[in-house]
Amino acid sequence: FDTAPTGHTLRLLDLPFDYAKQVEMMISTGADTDAKEVAQRRFKEMIRMLRDKSHTVFSLVLYPESTPITESYRAMLDLKKAGIETQVVVANMILPEEVCVNDFFKNRRKMQMKYLKEIKERFNLPVLQFPLMEAELKGLQRLGVAVQEILKV
Template sequence: MDWGKQLQLKAGQSTEISEGDRLQKERFDRVVNVMKDPAATTFSFVVYPEKTPIVESQRAAQELASFGIPTQLVVANLVIPEEQAVTPFFQNRHKMQQKYLAEISSHFPGTVQLQVPMYAREIKGLAMLGEIAATIF
């Protein structure tokens, strides 16, 4: 991020930095440095296996990359398992999802990619998180 442009917008072309602005910039720089450090932060996107969420996440990942913040993980959520695709509706959705799951690999090279299947109930609570962990890891 070009901090100088932010200050110009805030101060109306003045280049003098107040103590408050200096402290804010230092805090901002510390946060960005933590976000840039893959050992300290894992930046991930959770997407539905559909075109719009993938394209929007790719755009956001590119924007973050321009600041030196890498995307390390992409999770495809609500993936319909093949064995559950027994009606024409779910067969069509499953086929569509498979196409977009393949695209995730090309849109996010070098990232870890996980798939979370669609569950019949809401994912809420530690027990459900444990069930998901057992499924995807």
């Protein structure tokens, strides 16, 4: 599933762990034992699946710029502390070389290439490059186009 920007995602991922603590508190307060046990099992299973690379793929999607790289790297470290490994980085909105016909776009692309190199070195993970598209990536049809673009690179 797709989530909100980094800070929101990390808080979202904390919820199962916090909820597991609440389930443990329910057990100590004497709430319905069957319901508590079912809830506890379900959340332990969810946490296990989040940590299992054969069931869950975590990818960080970022722009090739300084602040998003720093934020994403911190997110990767926070996820790792929670036992969740990031498996791929997607560099988004890369300017295609063929559209860089003036100094502004040439300079932006040069900057992006510098940051792509930093991403590859810093994260030490596979990096997929996704070009800047003329339309927003929304819906299954656009997602299909996106997959084809990523596979080209």
